[in-house]
Amino acid sequence: MPELPEVETIRRGLEPLIVNKVFTRPVLLFPGSIRYPEPDRFCEQLEGRRIIALKRHGKYLLLELNCGLLAVHLRMTGRLVYLEKGGPPSGHLRVVLPFQDGSLLYFSDMRKFGGLWLLDNKEDLSPAGMHRLGPDIYEQVTEEEFLELLQKRPRSRLKPLLLDQFFVAGLGNIYVDESLHRCRLHPCREAGSLSREEGKALFRAIREVLEEGIRCGGTTSRDYRDARGEKGTFQEQLAVYGRKGSPCRCGTAIERIVVAGRGTYYCPRCQAEKRGDGRQ
DNA sequence: GCTTACCTGTCG
């Protein structure tokens, strides 16, 4: 569920609430959410560590500690919520991370896909598989670099390419569909078939869509909540995602196809597939 | 590439 704008919203909301707080011993209701190291060692090692800063790379939220790093990935249904006082709601509660001052963070996750990694060394992200991630599409890629990246994968179709976290990190199904619609590119266009202008338009569309997503506090189609448990509002701005059969702004009905195994929404008129000689 | 698997839930 959460893509870059949702994770960034959580990061911004959480940072002022938890920086400088010190963890006490975690409570694991579902130890499977702890991905590294072993759950027992995770609990031992987290206790007493202080939060220095909150960072983000792609869809990973990174809590920098006085020693090491706590990485969190929410996958589809994960939530990371701060509570000043009181106990967390019992529904799908997986991990409770209490602080010394009595406040806490809780991680809930209906589908159990999400996870937490406690890394000893900020420089070695390999236990979380993060060392292979591409650059963060929002923070670490310029327009020129994006054009160069597209040229490296000329035969890849845009939709699977943009979803590939090893290509660029942060985009998911919603924001890819919205970005492609905004710059009027068909999801099955090959990266190498784009003109320079089309490549630039794609980059700008991605930037704009992510920017607006962040400004709206993310998209809540069902599960997503921010650091205080509140919903986002970008779902009200979606042009194509989840809108099969509804009219595009051009009046044509939005279609749903499957690309790379993912439901893909687009406007067959605005995003017409150019024909096969690869030049247009 | 594609498919399947991981899980649990909602919707038609």
Add this chain to the structure above:
DNA sequence: CGACAGGTAAGC
């Protein structure tokens, strides 16, 4: 009941 769900890893 089957299809689908914002993500990703593994296995062809």
